[in-house]
Amino acid sequence: MRRCAQRPPKRALLTDSNVHIIRLYQDIQRGSLTPGLAKAFLAEEGEKLRAGGEAHYYAVRDRFNSYPTSLDFLFLNRSCFNGVMRFNRHGKFNVPYGHKPERFAQAYVTKITNQIRRIAEVISACEWMFAATDFRRTLATAQLGDLVYADPPYGGRHVDYLNS
Ligand SMILES: C[S@@+](CC[C@H](N)C(=O)[O-])C[C@H]1O[C@@H](n2cnc3c(N)ncnc32)[C@H](O)[C@@H]1O
Numbered sequence: 350m351r352r353c354a355q356r357p358p359k360r361a362l363l364t365d366s367n368v369h370i371i372r373l374y375q376d377i378q379r380g381s382l383t384p385g386l387a388k389a390f391l392a393e394e395g396e397k398l399r400a401g402g403e404a405h406y407y408a409v410r411d412r413f414n415s416y417p418t419s420l421d422f423l424f425l426n427r428s429c430f431n432g433v434m435r436f437n438r439h440g441k442f443n444v445p446y447g448h449k450p451e452r453f454a455q456a457y458v459t460k461i462t463n464q465i466r467r468i469a470e471v472i473s474a475c476e477w478m479f480a481a482t483d484f485r486r487t488l489a490t491a492q493l494g495d496l497v498y499a500d501p502p503y504g505g506r507h508v509d510y511l512n513s
Pocket of ligand 1: 483503
């Protein structure tokens with residue numbers, strides 16, 4: 350039996366109101382987002398970004414807003430302005446282009462790939478459930494003896510998730 354690395358909880362419920370973050374972890378958990386897939390995708394999209402510039406960025410952003418996927422989510426996080434994550438009131442990602450195609454250099458892609466591999470290793474050794482829920486609903490499921498770790502939004506940063 351594999352042991353949990355650095356002793357994370359064996360059983361845990363991990364939640365966030367951001368469905369895209371939760372989908373990313375769920376995709377890693379079910380094996381539909383692998384290090385190999387992410388590496389190939391980011392290398393290819395990075396090439397297209399270098400060639401197409403902001404037109405390519407906005408094409409991917411439109412694609413993501415019509416049909417969100419974890420791969421496009423990763424791409425947008427790398428290519429948008431300052432890695433900001435912001436959505437309009439209809440839930441559409443609306444961060445402008447960051448004008449830094451060098452963020453898809455091989456070393457960065459390898460770093461992201463390694464992070465996905467590490468996450469997959471940790472998750473596969475544990476019984477974790479990921480869910481997109483408001484923290485109030487999550488807290489309502491807590492029982493006596495449960496450990497609750499809350500990581501709330503930071504105030505005064507380039508984010509507007511604090512307003513919700
Ligand atoms: C400081 S970040 C922590 C993210 C995560 N714990 C991590 O380490 O990557 C704060 C998170 O709170 C989430 N959040 C904001 N309002 C929330 C709410 N009402 N219920 C649940 N999560 C919320 C945001 O989507 C954001 O991911």
